Amino acid sequence: MGEAVLFWVLAAVAVIGALGVVSAPKAVYSAISLAVTMIALAVLYIAQDAPFLGVVQVVVYTGAVMMLFLFVLMLIGVDSSESLVETLRGQRVSAIVVGVGFGVLLIAGIGTVSANGFTGLAQANRNGNVEGLALLLFTKYLWAFELTGALLITAALGAMVLAHRERFERRKTQRELAIERFAPGGHPTTLPNPGVYARHNAVDVPARLPDGRGSELSVSAILQLRPVPGDHGDEPGDGSRELR
Structure with a gap:
């Protein structure tokens, strides 16, 4: 009974936070709503005997990634008018197609597991939650784990390339900067x-x-x-x- 009440309360909090992400008028409010959703998911993981996933959800996503988002928003700011401009042609249609495809895959996966039955947490965590998760990641799902790491590295390199600014002028030396500073009109x-x-x-x-x-x-x-x-x-x- 207590687990069911906890699930429905946290599920409602997670859904409200997710709706706040897409409906908040300011980007900071969206980031805070996403942090609330992540914390609710972390508590759900811990309640389902997955403490490692719950701790990682709080430490990595809520504590590191979300704080990074907030720092970026505070440093550079986000104009509400810029978020309404479609910089890439067809990105909304592509997002809808990808979202529908992801939903179909999710429903198919849940249906397959429901038809074949669940393994059970007691059997999956017979040697401990951390040991069981590590065994699955580095044996059965090793290829998917490595592909995910490569995808994250590619995303980081792409962000560096997009944020890089090409220098069109020769960089001034320390001597040239000192001469300009002591020239008439300088400081x-x-x-x-x-x-x-x-x-x-x-x-x-x-x-x-x-x-x-x-x-x-x-x-x-x-x-x-x-x-x-x-x-x-x-x-x-x-x-x-x-x-x-």
Whole structure:
């Protein structure tokens, strides 16, 4: 009774998370929904006497892959308008065909197993869950396991090739960079940070130089400069002046 209740509760959570992946308005929400689905599946694995699969599901997929997705989304961001543009012609039709084919294979596999009967967890895990899984992977399903590894390596190499940017100019040497830095109009030292010698840490407030003037170099060119704050009672010409 308890196992059935656990299954229906976790199954509902997994389905709701899967629906959230495809219906969430933002990519971050989709990633979090996918993480919820993976955690629900991990608990189901553990409940079915497969602790190794449950731990791998949490550590590898939820803990590593999903966190990598979230880091990428936070670093580069995803515009909602870009996700609606079909960059590859016919990709939606291909996705539908592949999805239908995968569904047919899944139904055929479940029907075959149902007709021939299940082996049973007690027999499969007679020497332990980890030992039984390793025995199947490296004996009966060794070829499929190796093909999966080759597929993952191919995907990683393809991502590297797609993300590679060809350099069309010769890379400057350290000497050339130093000459440009000390040339007229260059900056031999690093630019001052916003808020230095100031009473505000906003990025549009320029840094104050030792003589009280504001440094225009400390604020990005796309921002509008704000007045440099000064002490009450400062003499005219101190930091209370505004940048022009």
